[in-house]
Amino acid sequence: MTGPDQGEGGVYLLTSPNWEGDVPSHMIHSPSPTNTIVWLIRGFQGEEGMAGAVRDLQNGIRTYSLDDAANPPKTTFYNTSAPVYEDGGFQDMSFTREHITELIKMYYDLNGYNEEKHRYNKAHLYHAGFFDGTADPVMIEEASKIAWERTLMMTFSNREPNSIKWKENNWRIPNTTKDENWAHRTFDIIDPVAQITWAHQATFTSAAMTRPPKGTGAVYIAAYKDSDGDYLNGSNCYKLVIPPNVPYQNFWSIVTYDAQNRSMIQNEHFHWGINSFMENLVKNDDGSYIITWGPNVGEELNSIQTIENEGFFPYFRIYGATDTWYDNTWVMPDIVKVPCN
Numbered sequence: 359m360t361g362p363d364q365g366e367g368g369v370y371l372l373t374s375p376n377w378e379g380d381v382p383s384h385m386i387h388s389p390s391p392t393n394t395i396v397w398l399i400r401g402f403q404g405e406e407g408m409a410g411a412v413r414d415l416q417n418g419i420r421t422y423s424l425d426d427a428a429n430p431p432k433t434t435f436y437n438t439s440a441p442v443y444e445d446g447g448f449q450d451m452s453f454t455r456e457h458i459t460e461l462i463k464m465y466y467d468l469n470g471y472n473e474e475k476h477r478y479n480k481a482h483l484y485h486a487g488f489f490d491g492t493a494d495p496v497m498i499e500e501a502s503k504i505a506w507e508r509t510l511m512m513t514f515s516n517r518e519p520n521s522i523k524w525k526e527n528n529w530r531i532p533n534t535t536k537d538e539n540w541a542h543r544t545f546d547i548i549d550p551v552a553q554i555t556w557a558h559q560a561t562f563t564s565a566a567m568t569r570p571p572k573g574t575g576a577v578y579i580a581a582y583k584d585s586d587g588d589y590l591n592g593s594n595c596y597k598l599v600i601p602p603n604v605p606y607q608n609f610w611s612i613v614t615y616d617a618q619n620r621s622m623i624q625n626e627h628f629h630w631g632i633n634s635f636m637e638n639l640v641k642n643d644d645g646s647y648i649i650t651w652g653p654n655v656g657e658e659l660n661s662i663q664t665i666e667n668e669g670f671f672p673y674f675r676i677y678g679a680t681d682t683w684y685d686n687t688w689v690m691p692d693i694v695k696v697p698c699n
Contacts, residue, residue: 361566361574362386371424372397382427394468398562402635407628458502463489478550512555514582514589514617514671520544520552524689528583532556532673538565559620570679573607577679582617582671585692589617590671592664595652595698598672598691602645605688607678609634612649614662617669625663632659652698 362368363386371385374393381387399419401411422430462483466476486501487493513532520534520543534552535541542549556563559580566575583589584596604610611633614623622630632639632649640660641647648660651670655661664670674690682688 367418379424392468396562402633459488459498509554509558512551513558516555518551518555523579524686527689528585528587528692529579529581529674529690532559532578532580533563533568535568538563538568559615572684573678573680575679576675576677577683579674579690580671581674581693585694588695589669590651590693592616592623592651592653592668592670593666595655595696596650596693597696598649598693600647600649600674600690601688602642603682603688604634604676605680605683606634606676607680609678610674610676612672612674614651614664614670614672616665617671623662623664623668623670625665627657627663629657629659630662632662650696651693654698 369382369385371381371387372395373379373387373389374395375389375391377389399415401415403411406413416433416435420430420433422433466480466489483489486497488498516530516532516534518534521530521532523529523531533556534543535549535556536543540548540550540553542552567578570576581590581598590596600612611631613631615621615630616623636659638659639647640658650661651664651672652661653664653666655663672693676683
């Protein structure tokens with residue numbers, strides 16, 4: 359609904375930077391600036407839950423080489439959250455701090471050293487002996503600790519003026535650049551702070567997330583603190599009133615993540631997301647919605663169970679944002695701490 363195929367489905371041609379050739383007339387060309395391409399698709403759970411959503415996506419998606427377009431082979435799907443290697447290892451993107459050094463080296467190996475956004479970091483890492491293996495391991499460990507603390511601060515206490523959507527309000531725009539190439543909205547420079555802040559939370563970016571025309575793409579806001587300025591904590595109970603007339607053309611959704619892993623909160627109800635497609639979502643007479651969080655909330659669609667002593671944060675997404683989002687006449691109020699029943 360928000361992309362080039364307008365929700366009708368289509369055939370996308372993903373190509374590498376040096377690819378040359380003719381694009382078949384029935385294909386939507388999506389050239390990539392890198393040789394490593396990762397694409398994602400979201401699906402909503404229906405009555406059959408996660409299994410039904412996975413099945414429907416698998417039935418509707420095929421991936422193959424352009425050379426095989428005339429006779430596409432069967433697409434093989436892997437459950438990357440299950441052990442897939444002989445040593446019991448996983449194929450997903452989970453990693454611990456012990457993997458950071460090797461992941462950084464891998465990143466530069468895959469993406470090159472001479473891109474503008476890499477040169478500054480490359481110089482510092484070179485002088486530190488990072489690439490030739492002469493770096494002091496104690497120094498690397500200390501640098502990793504400081505960098506991790508700085509990343510957490512930038513993510514959950516973002517002081518960038520461009521992150522402020524509404525004045526005197528604790529909702530923040532987590533992706534603050536003016537395009538998918540990390541250009542600062544005020545200064546025409548690559549913004550490494552915004553890149554770190556967004557990548558720490560969400561990993562991926564796109565034009566549809568950073569500069570969507572009105573009525574298309576997706577816009578995001580996040581809440582890390584309540585109306586008192588305190589960080590959201592799963593031991594407490596909270597309430598959010600979503601005002602009527604949410605400025606969406608397609609749909610809106612709110613998804614709750616745990617702060618440690620930035621992944622959907624793992625609660626007993628297996629329920630972390632709310633969206634405007636839900637038929638049984640309770641709606642107030644004035645068109646507003648009340649969303650609650652807490653460790654002991656019930657299984658109502660409007661409530662999301664949290665984990666005690668675990669930090670969390672919600673993302674509110676609008677797919678196909680309309681005028682009142684852009685002119686700020688529609689305002690989301692702060693999340694308010696309330697007594698637990």
